Amino acid sequence: xxxxxxxxxxxxxxxxxxxxxxxxxxxxxxxxxxxxxxxxxxxxxxxxxxxxxxxxxxxxxxxxxxxxxxxxxxxxxxxxxxxxxxxxxxxxxxxxxxxxxxxxxxxxxxxxxxxxxxxxxxxxxxxxxxxxxxxxxxxxxxxxxxxxxxxxxxxxxxxxxxxxxxxxxxxxxxxxxxxxxxxxxxxxxxxxxxxxxxxxxxxxxxxxxxxxxxxxxxxxxxxxxxxxxxxxxxxxxxxxxxxxxxxxxxxxxxxxxxxxxxxxxxxxxxxxxxxxxxxxxxxxxxxxxxxxxxxxxxxxxxxxxxxxxxxxxxxxxxxxxxxxxxxxxxxxxxxxxxxxxxxxxxxxxxxxxxxxxxxxxxxxxxxxxxxxxxxxxxxxxxxxxxxxxxxxxxxxxxxxxxxxxxxxxxxxxxxxxxxxxxx
Numbered sequence: 001x002x003x004x005x006x007x008x009x010x011x012x013x014x015x016x017x018x019x020x021x022x023x024x025x026x027x028x029x030x031x032x033x034x035x036x037x038x039x040x041x042x043x044x045x046x047x048x049x050x051x052x053x054x055x056x057x058x059x060x061x062x063x064x065x066x067x068x069x070x071x072x073x074x075x076x077x078x079x080x081x082x083x084x085x086x087x088x089x090x091x092x093x094x095x096x097x098x099x100x101x102x103x104x105x106x107x108x109x110x111x112x113x114x115x116x117x118x119x120x121x122x123x124x125x126x127x128x129x130x131x132x133x134x135x136x137x138x139x140x141x142x143x144x145x146x147x148x149x150x151x152x153x154x155x156x157x158x159x160x161x162x163x164x165x166x167x168x169x170x171x172x173x174x175x176x177x178x179x180x181x182x183x184x185x186x187x188x189x190x191x192x193x194x195x196x197x198x199x200x201x202x203x204x205x206x207x208x209x210x211x212x213x214x215x216x217x218x219x220x221x222x223x224x225x226x227x228x229x230x231x232x233x234x235x236x237x238x239x240x241x242x243x244x245x246x247x248x249x250x251x252x253x254x255x256x257x258x259x260x261x262x263x264x265x266x267x268x269x270x271x272x273x274x275x276x277x278x279x280x281x282x283x284x285x286x287x288x289x290x291x292x293x294x295x296x297x298x299x300x301x302x303x304x305x306x307x308x309x310x311x312x313x314x315x316x317x318x319x320x321x322x323x324x325x326x327x328x329x330x331x332x333x334x335x336x337x338x339x340x341x342x343x344x345x346x347x348x349x350x351x352x353x354x355x356x357x358x359x360x361x362x363x364x365x366x367x368x369x370x371x372x373x374x375x376x377x378x379x380x381x382x383x384x385x386x387x388x389x390x391x392x393x394x395x396x397x398x399x400x401x402x403x404x405x406x407x408x409x410x411x412x413x414x415x416x417x418x419x420x421x422x423x
Contacts, residue, residue: 144221148231151214152239155189163243166190171202186213191239198240199233207232271304277347278325281332291400298369298395306365306372324399327407331420340416370394 156163166184171192174182183205184190192202211229214220222228279299286296326347335341370378371394381389409421 140221145231147221148214148228148235151210152232152235155186163193163239163246164190165193165243166202168194171200174205175201184209186210191236191243193240193243198237203236203240204233207236268304274326275302275304275306277329281325281329284332285328285403288403289400291398292403294396295399302368303365305363306368324404324407327411327413328403330413331406331410334410334420338419338422346413346416364389366390367392371397 167190170182170190174184178201184202186206186209189206191206192198192200207229210232211225214228214232215223215225279296279302282292282296282299285292287293330346333340333342333346340346365372366388367390370391373389373391378386378391409423412418413420
């Protein structure tokens with residue numbers, strides 16, 4: 001008899017734990033048409049799990065980790081049967097999606113750290129539910145904010161809806177006298193938006209007048225002056241931002257200057273990306289032999305200014321050998337089967353312009369090996385200019401024939417749809 005009492009208490013504890021939402025579980029079951037008889041059968045099914053020892057033996061609230069038998073099931077309001085393929089909480093918890101996730105993690109964090117692989121695979125095929133409850137602003141609050149916007153919109157002239165700004169002397173006079181006659185009025189509204197902040201005595205006076213006008217009207221939604229004034233102040237902040245943005249209209253010369261600045265920034269970004277990409281390839285191939293290791297050490301000293309994006313494709317030791325490293329980078333994106341590995345877009349390939357583009361304003365890279373500079377251009381420099389460049393001794397840029405052949409097989413590739421030349 002005592003054993004039956006203990007078992008009954010154990011079953012009661014199991015049911016209390018599984019019903020994480022408490023009354024929410026019962027209410028959800030009633031909403032889904034589930035009868036009390038079904039809940040009773042659900043408790044009986046838990047009782048049949050003999051190896052159920054404590055709360056930690058639950059995996060995903062669907063199976064016992066010891067015996068692997070499901071103790072939950074889908075509740076049906078039609079015939080009261082329980083489907084063993086899915087846990088009860090999968091369907092009962094649909095009315096409160098957040099409950100199901102908190103039941104697994106927040107209440108017993110040790111559950112996720114000891115999941116059964118088979119059970120995890122089974123539950124991964126189920127529909128993914130949100131683990132949070134979206135919060136939306138109340139409908140009344142939305143309507144109140146709309147009324148605030150309409151109240152300010154009524155102040156503008158329908159034929160000239162632009163924001164008008166008060167004279168600086170008038171604003172200064174109002175700040176000194178604090179008299180209503182020197183301040184703003186709602187019949188002919190002007191704002192103080194020239195400063196960096198909209199919170200000024202002038203704009204505060206406007207918010208005060210709007211608040212008094214709003215709460216005095218019959219049928220308004222909110223009569224609390226503090227809340228209304230706060231809403232008007234927030235709206236004035238939005239208008240201040242819009243006005244400041246409208247002042248940023250540039251002249252044609254300023255637009256041209258902005259375009260040049262944008263091109264310069266983009267060019268520096270491309271050079272930085274290309275330099276790091278080429279160095280990464282050199283570091284990857286450094287283990288192929290002492291020659292490649294020497295190139296890896298060389299790339300550590302090459303600055304981004306020395307990485308042009310418009311080089312000719314010449315496989316030779318000379319100042320234009322950097323394109324070779326771009327082809328080696330593309331080659332590493334393919335597997336042995338000749339297909340691209342992984343996902344992602346390939347780097348954009350830039351073609352050499354004809355005639356070559358010259359940029360006399362480009363900075364000169366200092367401290368490079370002597371054979372990195374154009375011989376004809378270098379011969380035109382005087383001794384002071386050569387000393388400023390600080391050219392280092394020439395280095396051997398030759399590469400193994402196997403590496404050159406490997407790069408040439410991928411020289412034509414532009415997109416993921418292209419394939420390397422077979423051996």
